[in-house]
Amino acid sequence: MSRKLPNCGISSLRIGAMSSARGALMTIAIPFAFGMMPAQGAERSGESIAKEVCAACHKTGEKGAPVIGDKDAWAKRKAQGLSKLSQHALEGIRNMPSHGGNAGLSSTDLERAITYMVNQSGGRWTEPVNKAVPGKARTGAQLVKAKCGDCHLTGANGAPKIGDRDAWVNRVSGGLDKVIASGIHGRGAMPPRGGMADITDAEMRAAVVYMFTESTAPKKK
Numbered sequence: 001m002s003r004k005l006p007n008c009g010i011s012s013l014r015i016g017a018m019s020s021a022r023g024a025l026m027t028i029a030i031p032f033a034f035g036m037m038p039a040q041g042a043e044r045s046g047e048s049i050a051k052e053v054c055a056a057c058h059k060t061g062e063k064g065a066p067v068i069g070d071k072d073a074w075a076k077r078k079a080q081g082l083s084k085l086s087q088h089a090l091e092g093i094r095n096m097p098s099h100g101g102n103a104g105l106s107s108t109d110l111e112r113a114i115t116y117m118v119n120q121s122g123g124r125w126t127e128p129v130n131k132a133v134p135g136k137a138r139t140g141a142q143l144v145k146a147k148c149g150d151c152h153l154t155g156a157n158g159a160p161k162i163g164d165r166d167a168w169v170n171r172v173s174g175g176l177d178k179v180i181a182s183g184i185h186g187r188g189a190m191p192p193r194g195g196m197a198d199i200t201d202a203e204m205r206a207a208v209v210y211m212f213t214e215s216t217a218p219k220k221k
Contacts, residue, residue: 044109044112045112045116045127046111046112046113046114046115046116046117046127047116049105049109049110049112049113049116050068050113050116050117053100053101053102053105053113054068054100054113054117055068056101057095057096058117063094063095063096064094064095065095065096066117066121068117068120068121069120069121070121071121071122073121074117074118074121074122074123075121075122077118078118078121078122078123078191079186080185081184081185081186081192082111082114082115082125082128082192082193083184083185083192084185085114085118086107086110086111086114089110089113089114090107090110100113108128111128112127112128115127115128123191124191124195125191125192125195126193126195126196126198127198128198137200137202137203137206138199138203138206139206139210140203140206140207140208140209140210140211141210143194143196143199143203143206143207143210144162144207144210144211146196147194147195147196148194148207148211149162151189151190152211157188157189157190158188158189159189159190160211160215161215162211162214162215163214163215164215165215165216167215168211168212168215168216169216171212172212176208176209176212179208179212180201180204180205180208183204183207183208184201184204194207
């Protein structure tokens with residue numbers, strides 16, 4: 001039985017916490033290569049992109065590419081998080097050319113392909129949506145109910161439990177942005193973006209702020 005989440009507004013966040021939350025989370029900005037052709041046609045799934053483009057090397061291990069299905073090889077990549085792997089794919093790394101050798105692939109295409117390969121190799125990531133056409137932003141409460149609460153309502157896997165004031169104050173003491181970055185890139189048992197690869201940076205901030213607020217706001221009498 002799911003636990004009902006209390007309503008909460010951002011306005012209840014303490015002034016001290018808001019000051020630590022100022023400043024945008026640093027994100028990786030990678031310019032597209034000159035002459036790059038935009039992706040054409042309907043959006044493709046990670047599976048179709050991986051089979052069409054990535055499998056040329058990742059099916060056989062050519063040029064040192066981690067083979068799809070090799071859990072040990074992909075565990076090291078998975079630990080880096082989707083954002084870092086996407087950066088490598090966009091820029092190119094070692095023997096892999098930028099954009100996986102296909103300039104028509106968008107950042108979302110690459111993220112989907114990476115997610116597919118990770119999942120075929122022991123991962124449980126959620127395939128990203130098209131960031132160029134974002135849907136309506138979800139609230140922190142909605143995200144916690146949909147996914148974050150799986151661990152943060154119970155404290156599973158060492159997650160700071162919602163309502164545990166000391167645990168959340170300790171997490172945020174180093175800066176709210178660091179906590180949000182950990183949520184985006186993954187930390188410990190928590191996968192990148194909390195296991196929801198389609199969660200935006202802004203939504204991750206909303207989820208973290210919601211959980212922090214629920215754990216530190218003065219109790220109503």
